[in-house]
Amino acid sequence: MIRLRNVSKTYNKHFLVLNRINLHISKDEFAFLVGPTGAGKTTILKLILREDLPDSGTIYIDKVNTRDFREAQIAKLRKNIGVIFQDFKILNRTVYENLAFVLKIQGEKKQAIKEKVDYVVNLVGLEKKIHCYPYQLSGGEQQKACLGRAIINKPLILLADEPTGNLDPDSSWEIMQILNKINMSNTTVIVATHDKTIVDLMRKRVVAIHGGNIIRDQQLGRYHEPESY
Amino acid sequence: MNLRVIKFFFGEALISLRQNMVMSIISVMTISISLILLATFMMLFIDMNSALGNVSRNLNVVAYLDKDITSVGISKVEEQLASIGGIHSFTFVSKDDAWQRLKSKFRYQEDIVTLVVGNPLPDSYIIRLNKIDDIEKITRDLGLIDGVKDVRFGRSMVTKLRKFVQIFNIVAISVVGFLLLATFLITINTINLTILSKRSEVQIMKLVGATNSFIKWSFLIEGFILGIVGSLLATIISSLLFHFVNVKIQDAFPFIGVFTQGLDLLTLDLILLGLGTLIGVAGSFFSIHNLLRGILKK
Numbered sequence: 001m002i003r004l005r006n007v008s009k010t011y012n013k014h015f016l017v018l019n020r021i022n023l024h025i026s027k028d029e030f031a032f033l034v035g036p037t038g039a040g041k042t043t044i045l046k047l048i049l050r051e052d053l054p055d056s057g058t059i060y061i062d063k064v065n066t067r068d069f070r071e072a073q074i075a076k077l078r079k080n081i082g083v084i085f086q087d088f089k090i091l092n093r094t095v096y097e098n099l100a101f102v103l104k105i106q107g108e109k110k111q112a113i114k115e116k117v118d119y120v121v122n123l124v125g126l127e128k129k130i131h132c133y134p135y136q137l138s139g140g141e142q143q144k145a146c147l148g149r150a151i152i153n154k155p156l157i158l159l160a161d162e163p164t165g166n167l168d169p170d171s172s173w174e175i176m177q178i179l180n181k182i183n184m185s186n187t188t189v190i191v192a193t194h195d196k197t198i199v200d201l202m203r204k205r206v207v208a209i210h211g212g213n214i215i216r217d218q219q220l221g222r223y224h225e226p227e228s229y
Numbered sequence: 230m231n232l233r234v235i236k237f238f239f240g241e242a243l244i245s246l247r248q249n250m251v252m253s254i255i256s257v258m259t260i261s262i263s264l265i266l267l268a269t270f271m272m273l274f275i276d277m278n279s280a281l282g283n284v285s286r287n288l289n290v291v292a293y294l295d296k297d298i299t300s301v302g303i304s305k306v307e308e309q310l311a312s313i314g315g316i317h318s319f320t321f322v323s324k325d326d327a328w329q330r331l332k333s334k335f336r337y338q339e340d341i342v343t344l345v346v347g348n349p350l351p352d353s354y355i356i357r358l359n360k361i362d363d364i365e366k367i368t369r370d371l372g373l374i375d376g377v378k379d380v381r382f383g384r385s386m387v388t389k390l391r392k393f394v395q396i397f398n399i400v401a402i403s404v405v406g407f408l409l410l411a412t413f414l415i416t417i418n419t420i421n422l423t424i425l426s427k428r429s430e431v432q433i434m435k436l437v438g439a440t441n442s443f444i445k446w447s448f449l450i451e452g453f454i455l456g457i458v459g460s461l462l463a464t465i466i467s468s469l470l471f472h473f474v475n476v477k478i479q480d481a482f483p484f485i486g487v488f489t490q491g492l493d494l495l496t497l498d499l500i501l502l503g504l505g506t507l508i509g510v511a512g513s514f515f516s517i518h519n520l521l522r523g524i525l526k527k
Contacts (some may be wrong), residue, residue, distance in 0.1 A: 049436070071441055079438035089433050092248055102437045104237055149437065 001027040001188050002048060002157065007057035008212075009043055017043045019212035020057065025190060027156075030183045032199050033192040034223055035209040041192035044209075045159045048190070049081055050074050061157075079106065082150030082187075086162035088134070088142045095121065095137070095145045096130045099152050106153070116152055124148045124178055140171025147175065151182055158182060160191040164198060172198055196223040242451040245427065252423040253455065259419045260459025260508060261466065263412035264501050268467040270408055272497065274401035281394050288361060288387060292371045293379040294352040296324075303352065306376045310354060313370050315363035319356040324348055351378065361391055413508055416459075420452055420512035424520055431520060441521050448517040449510055456509015463505060464498045 002025040009018040017040045025031050033041040046052045047059055050066045059066045061077065069077060079102075090098050096117055103113045121127050124144040134142055143163060150158055160179065164172035176198055183189040193199065199206060199222065206221030207214060216224070246253045294306060303321070310319050322330075327350040335342050356371070358364060364387055371380045424431075434444050471494065 051436075075435075075438050075440040075443075078436060083436055089429070089436070091430060091433055093244070097244075105434075105437070105439045105443055107234065109233075153438075 001025055001029070001062065002190075003060040004044070004047070005058050005060070007047065007054045007059060009040075009047065009052070009054050016212050018047075018054070021209075021212075021214060023207065023214065023217075025188060028183065028186050028188055029205060030180070030189045030202075031191070031205040031207055032202070032221070033190060033207050033209060034194060034199055036194060039209040040212050041209055042161055045083075045161050045190065045192055048157070049083060049159060050077055079153055080156045082153065082155040082158040084143065084146045084150050084158075084160045084163050086165035088139075088146045088166075090134055090142060090146050090149065092134060094131050094133055095126055095148070098145055099149050102149055102152050120148045120152045123151070123181070125174070138171075139166050140168070140174065143167060143171070143175055144178070147178055151187070155187060157188045157190070160189070160193075162193055162195075163191060164193065164195050169197070173201075176202060199223040238446050238450045241447045242454055245430075245447070245451055246454060249423060249426060252419075252426055256416070256419045256423055256455045257459040257462065260412075260416050260456060260505050261462040263408075263415055264460055264463035264505055265467050265470070267405070267408045267412055267504075268463065268497060268501055269470070271405055271500075272471060274405060277397065278394075278401070281390070281397065284390065288358070288364075288383060288390070290356040290358065290364065290368055290371065290380060290382040292354045292356060292374075292377050293381070294354070294376055295378050296351050298352060298376050302376045306354070306374055309374045310356070310371075313367060315359050315367050317357040317359045319354045322353045322355055324350045324352050327351075327353065361387060361394070409504075412504075413511070416508045417512040417515055420455065420509070421516040421519070424448060424513070424516040428520065431517075444521065445514070445517050448513045452509040452511075452513025453506060454509070456506040456512075457502070459509065460502045460505020464501050467501065468494060468498065 002023075004021050004023040007018055007021045007023075008016070010016050017038075021040075021044070023044070033044060035041055043052070047054055047066070048061065050069055053067060066077070091101065093101070099117045099120060100113045103116060108116075117130075118127075121130050124147050126141060126144050126148060129137060129141055129145075132141075134145070137145065143166075147163070150160075158179070163175055163179070167175065172195065179189050179191065180202070203220045203222075206216070206218050206223065208216040208218075208221075208224070292306075292310075294303065298306075307319075307321070310316065325348065328348040331350065332342050356367075358367060364382060368380045368382060371377055431444055435441075
């Protein structure tokens with residue numbers, strides 16, 4: 001599904017973020033990218049989302065090199081990738097309008113939009129907040145709205161960048177349970193986090209990154225911070 | 230692009246305008262004020278030009294005929310006058326009429342008139358021209374007519390007036406040009422600020438799979454709405470303003486031909502609407518193009 005081959009990325013010409021990374025994530029897999037701040041987790045997500053290009057190396061999504069994508073293909077790729085962020089990044093509109101927006105830009109009809117939005121708000125548990133604006137929602141609810149928007153399109157891949165960073169433990173666990181449910185319905189989920197508790201409780205694949213290198217890749221892994229951190 | 234998509238773009242534009250109400254109002258006001266200023270100057274210049282045209286039309290050329298010209302000769306002169314292009318109208322003044330006018334002019338200095346024996350004045354034609362620019366050529370042609378002895382006009386006045394009109398036109402065109410440019414730049418800058426305030430929104434749109442052209446269309450329609458509302462407001466205000474000024478000035482100075490003579494108000498309204506819409510759309514285009522190209526990574 002996703003393959004990074006010898007991927008390097010430098011910021012401001014001198015700051016090496018990724019150093020010849022090799023990573024393969026299979027279809028329907030659930031993987032955590034763990035490591036301290038600045039380890040390169042978010043950069044990997046940005047490269048997969050084609051928000052940025054590597055300095056060297058190649059990234060394949062479904063066997064297609066992302067470097068070859070043109071603007072229309074990037075837009076198409078993003079329709080197949082759901083993204084959630086630590087700072088939510090939702091539009092200043094109601095939950096319904098936020099979720100419907102993704103479908104509207106794909107030209108979906110009104111009735112189909114309504115059905116899909118209703119289904120997803122139930123899935124993420126926001127049915128009672130459907131007509132609320134972001135400022136009327138708690139952090140956990142805003143993240144659920146963001147999650148709903150990310151999955152409304154039934155994406156093949158779901159990228160989550162520190163999804164629990166701003167949430168209390170209960171909300172964090174709720175979000176992870178929803179992500180797990182989404183993964184069960186054949187969506188590849190990649191979560192960048194440094195939330196040790198969540199990683200240890202979930203027992204999924206853990207890819208540990210440090211100083212731009214993958215230092216550990218383990219199925220049913222735990223967070224395990226190296227002493228050098 | 231089908232109707233549903235157009236409806237969606239308009240819906241998105243309206244949502245965006247509502248959410249950024251303050252910036253939208255500032256943009257509309259900027260467009261309106263700039264266009265009202267532009268319209269005022271345009272009207273002023275056009276009317277001044279029209280007034281100068283009136284002055285130049287009122288400058289008469291006098292063609293004096295031979296003293297012993299017969300009535301057949303006068304008819305022939307008249308035929309030739311009618312065949313010369315650029316003449317607005319001409320009036321025959323007989324030597325008797327001219328003498329009466331002279332006498333009436335000097336009615337308080339009767340002794341001057343009584344000194345003159347008989348009527349020394351010739352028959353003449355007072356000729357009004359269409360354009361002051363043609364005066365030299367026409368006086369030359371008039372001089373060639375058989376029966377015309379002399380042709381006179383206020384040469385120094387014409388030269389001064391012509392120079393003034395030339396300078397006035399250059400100044401008028403430059404000022405309107407600069408105002409147009411200023412209107413364009415100020416409006417683009419305001420719309421640019423409006424769009425920059427929606428930077429994160431544009432980023433989110435791109436993240437959920439909106440193409441650049443999709444985002445551009447949303448903002449172009451928003452610019453179109455800003456432009457048309459701004460110019461409509463400018464049209465209404467400037468129409469009221471010109472009507473008010475017209476009435477007031479005509480009351481105060483009835484001899485001056487003021488606004489709306491040089492240019493039909495409807496034409497001005499259409500120019501304002503067209504300009505406002507163009508500025509709104511162009512402003513949005515430049516701003517969103519710049520934002521997508523320079524600020525956001527693909």
